[in-house]
Amino acid sequence: MLAKNIAESKYKLKSKPTEIVSPYANEPWWKEAVVYQIWPASYKDGNGDGWGDIPGIISTLDHVKSIGTTVIWLSPHYESPQKDMGYDISNYEAVDKIYGSMEDMDKLIEEVHKRGMKLICDLVVNHTSDQHAWFKESRSSRDSSKRDWYIWRDARYDAEGNRMPPTNWKSYFSGSAWTWDEKTQQYYLRLFAESQPDLNWENEETREAIYQSAVKFWLDKGVDGFRIDTAGLYSKKYPLEDAKFDPKSHTESDEFLFPELGQTLNGPRIHEFHKEMYSKVTGKYDAMTVGEVGVCSREETLKYII
Template sequence: MSAEQYLWWQRGVIYQIYPRSFMDGNDDGIGDLPGILSRLDYLEWLGVDAIWLSPIFPSPMADFGYDVSDYVGIDPVFGTMEDFDRLVREAHARGIRVLLDFVANHTSDQHPWFLESRSSRQSPKRDWYIWRDAAPGGGPPNNWLSAFGGSAWEWDAETGQYYFHAFLKEQPDLNWRNPDVQRAMLDAMRFWFDRGVDGFRLDAIWHLIKDGQFRDNPPNPDYKPTDSPYHRLLPVFTTDRPEIHPVLAMMRRLADEYDERVLIGEIYLPVERLVTYYGLSEPELHLPYNFQLLLLPWDARRIQATIDVYEALLPSGAWPNWVLGNHDRPRIASRVGRAQARVATMLLLTLRGTPTIYYGDEIGMVNVEIPPEAIQDPVERTAGRGFGRDPERTPMQWDSVPNAGFTLGQPWLPLSPDYPTCNVEAQRDDPRSILTLHRRLLALRRAEPALSIGSYRSLPAEGELIAYLREDGERRFLIVLNFGHWVRRYACGQIDLRGSVVLSTYLDREGEMVDRDLLLRPDEGVIIGLTG
């Protein structure tokens, strides 16, 4: 296939925006849609192909938008529907697609559906949520736990039953076994497709259906005291149920009614289960999010083996994808250090498949220590100290003025102390910055089909080196990455190493000729254009 025959989401790169933290357009300290609109030129300059917005729907903000009270509106904190429509138009004019975060598993407890559901046991919407009587001896119906701490069951004194919430008690789970729920949610998705949205990232999608017999989850034999309390049990009856797949197939059929729309699923599962979400008997998700680079130790041998296993397990015709960071996990520069973050960037942007960049990672933003009085994330209170996600959600660092150019108001979260030097303005014209590295890699990926849609072949490597080949037609690129902090030499007997350096993470070896073997400096990755 030629590059033109691949869809935009196969060729392109997605950029995740956490709207509260990207850019504040009205100086109330919270990012918004006008703020994002004002930075579209930056995103076009950077070279990304799509933006994914974490939820912007009306919400009481118990979980900062992941508790939706209206699926077909815009929360006033982010702007208006007119702001959204303008954002879509202006993004499309720049060749940038717009994806929304669709919270399918649960609503807010303030959603009109839930208010009606809890009003009476006889309510027409009672079965839109998961209600159960107390256990025979009293107490919750079973041992199911909330991912955010404690029991997943909340007692409702007015109607004398428990309702289920996989996350906060303010986020009751929808009953996706109910056809009326299915129709209502598909109608909401259709509303946004008709408005020009290019796809959805489906939140917590592996939670969507629960065991119909409400059986207890078994104990986790590998649980450690340092783990989240949620991991005391194996969630075999609350996640990854087989009945999820027909629901996702329905969503896919809806998406396929429109041109080049994409469905991406948030799924934290072992890779052999993850790949089933491409579809069992019929197509489901275009991209079940592959979080392995988020979760694995930064070890060359583990990661190369993981890449190879993932490639081998992909179903026929399935398109891979890779993620280094998101709003729920520590930033890559904090996990592996800023030197290795450059190597990680080259890995992300040269593997086969669709990459997602988390806002701020392109300038090397790090996790920020949040003082107790400034904590915002409810998980820090429900699951315990250290489990909160505020540190990776801090405001984007645009320049060196107060509040990093994010707002003239009081930022909703503290900024990193390093923002006077770690910011877009400081790095934009620096030929050696990590921002320049991102831009160079994105431009190279766009110019060279071998690096976007080409084949992948793992090559032998030892110790702290990873090596692989990307190829399309006569264009071949060798990528070698040094995960270590010492000089390493690479030689591969399987290919002719003759060629020249196209790009180094040090941004200083372009055009250097290579023959027989390759010397890598500490924390260096290189792309070699092969001529042999």
């Protein structure tokens, strides 16, 4: 009997194991993706200049693949003054020289795909750098054809005649969310750094330029999608009004107050804008998009899912 039981046990060990089928087998590839973020500046220095770079990234792809990665998220690699680590983009269609060349980027896309992985990039389109050609043109004159590509407003004045920003909003970084432009005598909105003016998504021409330069350009290059930066901020609620004083989070001495979420986050046209970008650009590719939204209810979050 013992011999028979041993024989049966051996037989069972040799039997074919039950095949485990993933519940996502028939779903889009990104449903089961394992994403590995690479912050290029500090990741791998390939030429010894103290900055991480694209050739350095390429040299580690076998390791990245070996730990189970299926998607690499590359943080901003675009041309930039680097005042906010690349989140201040001066040219969407160029690679910053500290990271390498466009040829290096083409090689990275090729090598990632060669290993069966995919590559997504950061999409930063709530704002640009103040060194972007669009903003340089916008601030050149009130009559500029790109004046309305950004959000410009006249100053206010107090009872003593002191100039004041258009609203009492505080930047998410520090100080006022408005910066005075001496040449054209108006303020521009910048929810983040002074060097990061907010784009005006209400302008259809601006949106079309964003879709072509920041999105389609890279999808045509072969990237597989985007992690969308500050994806809930593009639609502002107009007219722009002062934030209300809240004794729970502010003191009487506060000069600037954070804008009410209802005026800058999950704005009235935000889902329209994302659906438009999907219908005009990303939906035409086998692309993954995942957005950074921030404070959001469950009900509001579901509206972002296309």
